[in-house]
Amino acid sequence: MSVSASKAGFVLGLVLRQSNLWRRSIVTSAPAVHSVWSALDEETLTDSTPASTPSSSSFLEVESADYRAAAISLPPRPLTQRPIPWPTLFPQAHPSAPPTKLIQPMRCDSIVRHVASGDLVTARAVYDDLRRLQIPIHARAMYLSAATACLDANPPDKDGFLFWLNLIPNRPATRSHPSLKTTWKPIVERISEILGRDSQFLSQFLMLAAKKGLLPVVLRPFINYLVLNLSPQQSVNIMGNVTQTYIVNTSPQELESARGLKHRTVAEKQVSGWWNEYIIAMASAGWTEAVTELLKNPPSSVQWSEPARQRLDQLLSRPRDAEDENTDDQALPDVPWQPRILAQRLRHALHHPPSPTTLATIIRHLEYISSSHPTILQRFKSRFCRPPGALSISLSSRQNLWRHAQLISIRASGSHETAISHFSAHWQWYGLPLSFRSIAPTSTSPKAVPSIDIITSILPSLLSCTLTSDLRSRHMQYLQLAHVLPPSWRPTSATHSTFIREICHRLGPAEGISALYAIIEGGFDPGLQSYNVLLCSLARRGKDDQMIQLLEAMRSTDFEEGSIHGLVGRLPFPNARTYDGIIYVLEKRGDIGLAGQIKRLKREDIDRYRQDEMVVEAQQL
Structure with missing residues (x-):
């Protein structure tokens, strides 16, 4: 070893020895050192702080925007002093309270703070950053408020609603509690208001609700929507996927514990109840073939109840x-x-x-x-x-x-x-049609779905409040809508005759003939009532030749194809009400001669009808 190397080693030893002595002095005289350093810090801060800058005990710079942004994202770190319990052999008369559990801060807490402040844009940005860094995001019930805010936005943010709903905690298969119903009732009503014809959004929402265990409070209000707005195949597929997802996500697959068996039993019972309500709604809508197929091949773990079978027998036989x-x-x-x-x-x-x-x-x-x-x-x-x-x-x-x-x-x-x-x-x-809604006042109370008889009953009032120039357009809109309605909600002959009566009364029989022709072209049967209304309108307006021509065409049994006033095909045979209406109009008008001629035609048809009945009875014998 050279002389220079030995001198360097000697110097290094002196330095290390002085460092050890310094550390020992700090440990032995901690209060004194602490006071010295505190005074030194205070003096340094006093000298280095400008007069224009207020003194602060925080190390963050007040004028720094980066520090302020970081302060929002950093979690609070409260320091609580915990007393150390003294070990004893016997129970104490006044035991000390157990120490509170220190909640460890999570990296996703900043998302919750932004949601609580209503800044959903920044919360979404923080979420994207954390996901990019592969940091897990914990589910929290507070995110439901963010989902509700997305629904209340103008226009509603459906994608944002599904995004925040996906971050709430899951629920097992349990009964729907009153508090849960109270929470979700306004949300379901809001979804019903903004849903419209967006069946894809409803399908996504129901699937997500099934994963979260929320079907007991959200599925029933939308069963009628599935039946009335979708084809039977589409609604059956959605119901099957949603209920199967609910069973898989809310109950264990391997039933090894009593608790898991209880959850599976509750889930299967709930699913059976939903399918029973669904098949009754299908039968009410007139989807007879789909109902018959479901009765023969029920979904897995679904049992048809006896009240549901009795109700189905009534609906299918009616x-x-x-x-x-x-x-x-x-x-x-x-x-x-x-x-x-x-x-x-x-x-x-x-x-x-x-x-x-x-x-x-x-x-x-x-x-x-x-x-x-x-x-x-x-x-x-x-x-x-x-x-x-x-x-x-x-x-x-x-x-x-x-x-x-x-x-x-x-x-x-x-x-x-x-x-x-x-x-x-x-x-x-x-x-x-949606055009009729502008006539009616708005109401937010829960409502039932009207039958075709109720729709037919309100049509005269709706048409009376419609402008004369809009009558034909409203009629065409209704015919276009009727093609996509379920069988039980498609127009009857009374529905068609209501439109024909109002059009003939306000626009004349010529427009009534055009409306009748549009009904036939649309693939609907206008029924005898519509022809009776048209005949009375022709008689009331004094168009006797056209009325007689149409009546003779209806009486003719050989009339299969042809065109009478633009009406193509076989026309319905007149009955007693047809003749009574025409006779009443002619007598009220004062045309007694033509009224007598119509009475003679009525007697001829009645005699011919009786003869036909006698022939049919003889053939049956």
């Missing part, structure tokens, strides 16, 4: 009444019944629910005698809508029947605006 008389205002007489007859009608209506038109007639008579019997209408309504021992299904049907009868009674009195308000307050605007 024929569709094509000739509805709900639009006949003459069925509501203004002359009151005798008290004995009225009492009989009331007793019979309580035990055997009548048709909406008959019930509307009873309501009109009770309103007529309300001056002498002020409480009779309310007492009858209470007994009719809630009879003793009635089931919930019959209660809802009776209440719907009462509202339908009220609609007919209000419309028959000529209060069309009141009838539209009554319809808007109790039923959805389903089965009608």
Whole structure:
């Protein structure tokens, strides 16, 4: 070793020895050193701090924007002093409280702070940065407020709603608690308002709700939407995927524990209940083939209940009444019944629910005698809508029947605006063109889906409030919409005749013939009622030649193809109501001769009809 190297080693040893001595002095005299360093820090800060800059105990620079941004993202670190419990052999009289658990800060806490402050854009940016760095994001219930804010935005942010909903915690298969229903009720109502025809968004939402275990509170309100707005194949596929996802994500696959078996049992019971409601809604909509296929091949772990089978038997065996008389205002007489007859009608209506038109007639008579019997209408309504021992299904049907009868009674009195308000307050605007909604006032209360009979009953009021120049366009819009409606909501002959009656009354029989031709071209059967309306309109306007020509074409049994006033194909055979309407118009007009000629044609047809019946009976024998 050289002399220089030995000298360097000697110097290095002295330095290390001095360092060790310095450390020992700090340990032995910690209070003194602490006071020295505190005074030194205070002196240094006092000398180095400019006069314009306020003193601060934080190391962050106040004027730095980067530090301020970092201060928002950094989690708070509270320092709590914990007392050290003294070990004892015997329990103490006043034991010290256990130390509080120190929650370790997470890197995704900054997302929660931004969501709490309402800055969803920055929260989304922080989320993207953390995901880019492969940092896990923990699920939190607070993200539901961000999802709700996306729905309330203008326009609604559907993608943002699904994004934040995906970050809330999952739930196992349990019963839907009242608090959960209260939380999700306004959200479901908001989704129903903005949904429209966006079935893809509804499918994504239901799938996400199934993964999160939220189907018990969100699926039932949308079953009718799936049935009424989608084809049977599409709705069945969505129901199958959603319910299967719910079972997989809310219950364990291997049922080794009692708790896992309980969750699986609850999930399968809930899924069976949803499928029973779904198949009843399918039968109500008229999808008979799809219902039959589901009954033969039910989904996995689904059992059809006995009440559901009974309801399906009623719906599938009920024929569709094509000739509805709900639009006949003459069925509501203004002359009151005798008290004995009225009492009989009331007793019979309580035990055997009548048709909406008959019930509307009873309501009109009770309103007529309300001056002498002020409480009779309310007492009858209470007994009719809630009879003793009635089931919930019959209660809802009776209440719907009462509202339908009220609609007919209000419309028959000529209060069309009141009838539209009554319809808007109790039923959805389903089965009608969107252009009709501008006539009605808005209402946010829960509503039922109207049947085709209710739609037919409100049509005269809607058309009366429509401009004459818009009648044909509204009719064409309705025919276009009718092609995509379920079978039970497609127009009947009473629906078509309502349009034809209003068009003939306000635009003339020529426009009525064009509207009738549009119905036939659209693939619908206008029914005999529409032709009866057209014949009476021709007779009322004095177009006797066209009326006779159309009537003879309807009476002709050899008429298969041809064109009468543009009407192509076989026309319906006239009945007694056809002739009675024409005779009434001609006699009111004063044309007794032509009225007698129509009476003679009526007798000929009646005799021919009787002969045909005798021939059919002889052939059967």
